[in-house]
Amino acid sequence: MNSVLSIKNLKKYYGKIKAVDGITFELYPGEVVGLIGPNGAGKSTTLKTIMGLLRKTEGEIKVCGYDYKDKEARKKLSYIPEIPDIYPMLTVWEHMKFIALAYNLDNWEKEALRYLEAYDLLDKKDELGANLSKGMRQKVMVICGLLYKPEVMLFDEPFVGLDPKAIRELKDTIRELKKEGKSVLLSTHMLDSVQNLGDRVLILKAGKLIYEGTLEEVMEKAGPNGTLEDLFLEVTK
Incomplete structure (x- = not known):
């Protein structure tokens, strides 16, 4: 099976600081992979570098076989950053419209309305971005990222700032993406979410990939009553 995201010997240095130091991994269709690590491990830098930011x-x-700077690659990739960055003078609906125009989407309105309803934003449809709370801005970014149906979605701490219902909805969305054969790279400190949603886990520390394995392998390594958190603390100490 061909990978949808292939990272080989990726390095990102800031002068002498090695934020990402030669990591290699692949993502395959229908996979949810947890990218975890302590603060400063290089998780956000990895995602931003993959996106070309x-x-x-x-x-x-x-x-999907294209160099990440290729126009075709950009269409197949979506990124939901940790700090939601939406246009303050566009309404929620205008954000949807903007994505539809940028990606030449047809008949997108029904799908957009379905997402707005699922994420409790229907009544905020005509609200300006500037007037939304952080959690609501996060929801708008998630919907914009989902609307054009990318092959690979990169999430950076997506559960932060969301209310419990939205967290449940986002988890259901990730499960749905997996069923549709889409791939998700999920960077989060909520290790129980990775344990519940993920197929594989990648653990970064000081810019290096120090552990990679399936959730089955993780649970085996953690022992009978062990958790992903136990393994994480063991390998990163």
């Missing part, structure tokens, strides 16, 4: 120092990034 940061310039890589070295290495190869391919999305």
Whole structure:
């Protein structure tokens, strides 16, 4: 099976600081992979570099066989950052419209309305981005990321700022994406979410990939009553 995201020897240095130091991994269709690690491990830097928001120092990034800077690769990739960044003078609905125009989407309205209803934003449809709470801005970003149906979705701490219902909805969305054969790279400190949603886990520490394994392997390594948290604390101490 061909990978939908291929990272080879990725490095991102800031002068002498090695934020990402030669990591290699692949993502396959229908996979949810947890990217975890302590603060400063290089998780957000990895996601931003894959998206082209940061310039890589070295290495190869391919999305569905295309170089990550290729226009085709950009259509197949979506990124939900930790801090939601939406346009303050556009309404919620205008954000949907903007995505539809940017990606030449047809008949997108029904899908957009379905997401707005699921994420309790229907009554905020005509509200300006500037007037939304952080949690609501996060929901708008999630919906915009889902609307054009990318092959690979990168989530950076997506549960932060969401209310319990929205967290449940997002988890259901991730499960739905998996069923549809889409791939998710999920960076989060909520390890129980990775344990419940993930197929594999990647653990970063000081810019290096120090552990990679399936959830089955993780549970086996953690012991009979062990958890992902136990393994995480063991390998990162």
